[in-house]
Amino acid sequence: MKAWALSVALVTALLLHPAPAAHAADAPGPKPALTISGRVKTPVVFDMARLAALPQHSFTTRTPWHAGPRKFTGPLLRDVLAVAGIQGQTIEAMALNDYKVTIPVEDAMRVDVVVARLVDDKPMAVRDKGPLFIIYPFDSDEALRNSIYYSRSAWQLKGLVIR
Amino acid sequence: MSDAAALPDKPHKSAKPGTQRKRWRLLMAALGTLLALAFATVGLLQSRQYALLNATTHYQDDYLVWSLFQFEAEYLKLRLALEQAAGPSTAVDAEGVEQRYEIFVSRLGLLQDEHAVKILHAHPDYRRTLERCQAFVQWADLLPLNAELVRTRPQALHEVIARMDGMADAIRDLSLTASHSVATQVTERNDLVRQQNRQSIALTLLQCALILGLAGLVIHQLGRLARFGRAQRALAQSLQEARREVESGSRAKSMFLANMSHELRTPMHGLLGMLALLKDTQLSRPQQTQLQAASDSARHLLAVLNDILDVSKMEAGGIGIHAEPVHLPALLRELEELSWPQAIVKGLDLNIRMESDVPAWVSADPTRLRQILLNLLGNAIKFSERGRVALRLSHQHDALGRDLLRFEVSDTGIGMDAATQARLFQRSSADDASATAPRFGSAGLGLEISRSLARAMGGDIHASSQAGRGSVFSLELHLPECAPAPMLASSAPANGPPRRLKILVSEDHDTNRAFLEAVLQRLGHDAVFCENGLEALQRLKGEDFDLVLMDLHTPMMDGYQATRAMRALPAPKSTVKIIALSADAYAESRQRALAAGMDDFLAKPVGIDQLAQTLSRHGSSLTAQLPVPAPLDETKLAELRSHLPEGKVRQLYAGFVANLAVTRQALAQARGRRDSAALRATCHGLKGAAANLGLLLVSTPAEVLENTAHEDSDWAQIEQQIQDLLDALSRSEALCSERGLS
Numbered sequence: 001m002k003a004w005a006l007s008v009a010l011v012t013a014l015l016l017h018p019a020p021a022a023h024a025a026d027a028p029g030p031k032p033a034l035t036i037s038g039r040v041k042t043p044v045v046f047d048m049a050r051l052a053a054l055p056q057h058s059f060t061t062r063t064p065w066h067a068g069p070r071k072f073t074g075p076l077l078r079d080v081l082a083v084a085g086i087q088g089q090t091i092e093a094m095a096l097n098d099y100k101v102t103i104p105v106e107d108a109m110r111v112d113v114v115v116a117r118l119v120d121d122k123p124m125a126v127r128d129k130g131p132l133f134i135i136y137p138f139d140s141d142e143a144l145r146n147s148i149y150y151s152r153s154a155w156q157l158k159g160l161v162i163r
Numbered sequence: 164m165s166d167a168a169a170l171p172d173k174p175h176k177s178a179k180p181g182t183q184r185k186r187w188r189l190l191m192a193a194l195g196t197l198l199a200l201a202f203a204t205v206g207l208l209q210s211r212q213y214a215l216l217n218a219t220t221h222y223q224d225d226y227l228v229w230s231l232f233q234f235e236a237e238y239l240k241l242r243l244a245l246e247q248a249a250g251p252s253t254a255v256d257a258e259g260v261e262q263r264y265e266i267f268v269s270r271l272g273l274l275q276d277e278h279a280v281k282i283l284h285a286h287p288d289y290r291r292t293l294e295r296c297q298a299f300v301q302w303a304d305l306l307p308l309n310a311e312l313v314r315t316r317p318q319a320l321h322e323v324i325a326r327m328d329g330m331a332d333a334i335r336d337l338s339l340t341a342s343h344s345v346a347t348q349v350t351e352r353n354d355l356v357r358q359q360n361r362q363s364i365a366l367t368l369l370q371c372a373l374i375l376g377l378a379g380l381v382i383h384q385l386g387r388l389a390r391f392g393r394a395q396r397a398l399a400q401s402l403q404e405a406r407r408e409v410e411s412g413s414r415a416k417s418m419f420l421a422n423m424s425h426e427l428r429t430p431m432h433g434l435l436g437m438l439a440l441l442k443d444t445q446l447s448r449p450q451q452t453q454l455q456a457a458s459d460s461a462r463h464l465l466a467v468l469n470d471i472l473d474v475s476k477m478e479a480g481g482i483g484i485h486a487e488p489v490h491l492p493a494l495l496r497e498l499e500e501l502s503w504p505q506a507i508v509k510g511l512d513l514n515i516r517m518e519s520d521v522p523a524w525v526s527a528d529p530t531r532l533r534q535i536l537l538n539l540l541g542n543a544i545k546f547s548e549r550g551r552v553a554l555r556l557s558h559q560h561d562a563l564g565r566d567l568l569r570f571e572v573s574d575t576g577i578g579m580d581a582a583t584q585a586r587l588f589q590r591s592s593a594d595d596a597s598a599t600a601p602r603f604g605s606a607g608l609g610l611e612i613s614r615s616l617a618r619a620m621g622g623d624i625h626a627s628s629q630a631g632r633g634s635v636f637s638l639e640l641h642l643p644e645c646a647p648a649p650m651l652a653s654s655a656p657a658n659g660p661p662r663r664l665k666i667l668v669s670e671d672h673d674t675n676r677a678f679l680e681a682v683l684q685r686l687g688h689d690a691v692f693c694e695n696g697l698e699a700l701q702r703l704k705g706e707d708f709d710l711v712l713m714d715l716h717t718p719m720m721d722g723y724q725a726t727r728a729m730r731a732l733p734a735p736k737s738t739v740k741i742i743a744l745s746a747d748a749y750a751e752s753r754q755r756a757l758a759a760g761m762d763d764f765l766a767k768p769v770g771i772d773q774l775a776q777t778l779s780r781h782g783s784s785l786t787a788q789l790p791v792p793a794p795l796d797e798t799k800l801a802e803l804r805s806h807l808p809e810g811k812v813r814q815l816y817a818g819f820v821a822n823l824a825v826t827r828q829a830l831a832q833a834r835g836r837r838d839s840a841a842l843r844a845t846c847h848g849l850k851g852a853a854a855n856l857g858l859l860l861v862s863t864p865a866e867v868l869e870n871t872a873h874e875d876s877d878w879a880q881i882e883q884q885i886q887d888l889l890d891a892l893s894r895s896e897a898l899c900s901e902r903g904l905s
Contacts, residue, residue, distance in 0.1 A: 127268035
């Protein structure tokens, strides 16, 4: 009886979820926006709603990629990392276009680095370097305005691997 | 003079600094300006370099090249994804294709942004390629190229691929163009940096040159300072040499004066001696008067010579003050004795008085003190025709509260006006010599010498006067009180004719030899004469002498050498008394003589009294045998008689005789109890009383006994001396009655 019930549940589950890709394509439900893995207590997959539920932070800054200053809004990188309970020292930020960059965890602790969801209060499309954009407050500190920090500002962000 | 050589270049030097300073200031200003310019240029250059660096950071040129490569890569990835989706395979990731497209579009956005446009706008390729890509995106968005299209109309993808193919070369060209363009810009920037580097090297060189220039200037200035220092040192040295020369010149002049007066004193010695001897011969009354006048003139001349010698000694720095215990009452008595005859002659009242709070014994140079006071008293008597001359010695305090002795010599003479007072202590110049010379006698040097001496003794002389009313001269000295001097034979002078001495005289000057011969003969001594030290030494070896009178400057062997040779003889000849005779009265000569082993020193011309005194002093110490005293000092008696009426004089002597009984009793008592203290006290009183009356036959043995009577003395000798004294008392009694004095 018990075994039957288990088999039915399994078959039902297989039927309902034939493959993750198929599911993503088929079910329009919450789309995973950011995954955190590696040396963490619990790997976490954020969707946009969950990121929006974290405390939000906004600043306006100029960047090498935008003409004129823009307002960036999103949770602080350190809050995002706290959700996963990270245990490593460096973060490998992965982008949709297979861009990869290493960010020291210290940056997240020292600087108010934002995982931006909104630019000028609007969601970012992939073609507008969205949907997520790691952004440093360049205008608040001259020391941030150099290639090191520009290169750490990963856009089209899709995952963080803690090393 | 040596500084004359240093002087000529002085004006030349003093004219130079003005122009040199101007040139120096100009040079400094030029260097300063250059330095400021160099610093400004460096500042400008560095700010430009900084700006360049900032620009590089801002434009992110290298990043643009990377973006273009990424764009090309995305283009290829999209094309691959589309080919796969359009292919026969059924497993198509439609969502993946849509995302590829979106990423491609986002990359295109990077090429359109501000700084990419800035860098690439000049290239026609860029604009063309960009426009083509934009047109493609517009067209694809209208399809729209999304997952839906991929799934539903895969055949439409072929057209998309076809449109994309046309863009491949353009995109590759663009990325090449960008990298070339950036490379060119990098080269340009490098050139700029190199150029700026060159400029900064040039500036650094300029700065180095400036610093070297400054260093050169500093070294030059240091060199000038060093030269200046050397010149200063040389000048100081030449000045010092000049001063030494001047000083030695002045010393030479003083020495010359001293020598001259010395040369003059030697014949004076003979002259005075011969005059003194002549006085004892049978002379008519006019001859006596003439002799007296000659004698006075000679004495005056000697006084002048002594003054000149004193002054020249002071100028040569040879004045020495030799302090010793001085008995002030005795000194005043002596002054009174010396001044009294002059005062009597002019009918003046001479009053010498000492306040009771003045200490009896003070430490002073008796010779110098006597010299000053005699000069002041002499002047006072000289310039007073009637009235009174007084010397009052009092104890005062100076402004600092120190003890001060004031010797105040006042007269009722002609006095002086203010002008005379003003130049009183100054040496008479040629102009006013005629005015002051008769006024102050001798060479007018007496007061100058007195003041110099007083100052050398740490004191001074002040004068106050009113014309016609008389003058007061005050000598103020800090003379510390001291313990009485041990009784010296010299402090009780003229104890009568000393014992007959056998004397060896070494003297090369004929007149002096004749004089000494006569004097020694008169004093009752045996004299043997030699002409030099060597002869005297030979003579002493062969014969025994009590005493040697040694002229210091004799040919063959001088007095110093002879004395040293005599002192080297075996005893007892080595202990013979040697008295130096010298015409140069410098303290240095005296010290040299004493150092050579001589016992005493006599400056020529030697007075008869002085010689007698010295001989008696040294003769009496030769032996314990007492000289036979002259019974009565006639001068003392004459003095008393001149002061007092004859009746009063007789009364004095009678009183003395009447007191003898008490004295005898006291002596007998002390003798019986062997009480030396009582003996000394009795003798002291007796000595004083007898001395006041000139009774030498009593005062001499009384003094001897007073000096020898001590607890540990040989009592047998004392007994003998008491007996001698008692005999003397009896004889004095007889003498007084014999002379009709009691």
